[in-house]
Amino acid sequence: MLQQSELVFDFASDHINLTGFGGPLDSDYPAVIVEQIPHAHLLSYSGLACEQSHIEDVHQQPFKVEPCESGDEETMETLVAADSLLNMDCPDTLSLEQHYSETFLPLDDGISTAVTQVTVSGGIVGGVDQPQWHSLHTKRPAAQLQSKKRGKKSRHRRAESPTPDIIVKKDKYNKGGNTLYLWQFLMELLQDRQVCPRYIKWTNAQAGIFKLVNSKAVARLWGKHKNKPDMNYETMGRALRYYYQRGILNKVEGQRLVYQFTSLPKDMIYITDGDGAKEEDHDNNSCNDEDVSDDSDDSTISSSDQSEEEEQSIPPEKKISFNSVRAPAPQRTRPAPKLLGQRDTVLRSSSTSLIQEQHLPIVSGEMLRTLHNLPKVQSLKPAGHASVFKTAQLLGSLWEQQASGDSKGAMETPDEKSHPGQKISHVEPLQLVRLTSSDQ
């Protein structure tokens, strides 16, 4: 049983290999993937910024960090959140990814205060020293790709479902991949303040134990994601039970709706009960979320949104890896045909990785302009909002670089060719800024 002090929930930026960069962006500064998002509608993918008006508000007050404490507002927020979540169509998980982006760069005042990053140092499980964004920009040799075409080779086994301690290996085929495994989905929900802890919550984050507070709602969300309107907890539960065999999940004995991840990524975002959304721990699924998450709105996904999501899919040509923390032994263990230790090198596409490259902050030019111009942002005090301040500083500098006409092409990526509509600038090394309550 791992003790809390033995766990390390680390963040990708902490282990970025700075080799070869040598620029002003030292480890104190985040690297940001800057994308010129063609349309502001991308922000609307997230339930957090579900309305254009909200986006406009963001432009006006991008860094509100005051917590939302009003109960009424909380209720409204939850209503909106549930509604937007149930309206989320994330064939490529963009919704959640966008949410991630906004978590890193708080466009919503609620988020910036809600997310608590649990960082516990001590014994490391899973090789923390390894860069988490392993070979993010490495390319598979072309010859290697071509050689696979010809010559008879025994059929490769398809990569199995990755576990949190995976190494992601992106290949060229999964450009539009929308695979988000159930366990990933649950982890995403657990990092989503809109549903955590309202629908799903950690009961022991360090141990990876979580509870489906509203199993029906979670099942509906899953069904929504999988385009299975008939999804229910019974069906989802069957999928969860298959995870027992595969060593991904364990059931916590004696506690209904309580499961345990056998391993966790280091850079999980842990939303605690006190982080904002009032917990409604109705074990009997009796909360009013049923009304909120009524299916009546579920089918209102606009086709334009879907096409937009396709347009916004980020070319996944990178390989990502991140380490994980092995959760302590479950309270109930089952023999796993595939031991986790044997799965450490399971490959999966970046589109299915829990922390995806797309999760990196996506900063539109508009955001940069906002950041650059707003005195409020520039007046942020490093002591008070260290990460925010750093982010603002960096984004400001990035914007200046862009504005000055970055003709060197140093920030261009090959992705630009295939996605001419997206002005993508990658600043290396990749580092993330996460706004945490501890920064304040």
Place this chain on the structure above:
DNA sequence: GATGGCCTAATTAGGACTTCCGGTGT
């Protein structure tokens, strides 16, 4: 014309569920 490389579409294998079911426990 023969050979080989490249490209693309079709086929295939297999993973990840999904659905259904009967049963047990709380």
Place this chain on the structure above:
DNA sequence: CACACCGGAAGTCCTAATTAGGCCAT
């Protein structure tokens, strides 16, 4: 009685690997 939970069995869906065939250059 409702619900959670279990696991077997069969099915679907999706994706990646493989294969076949056409085109082109040498």
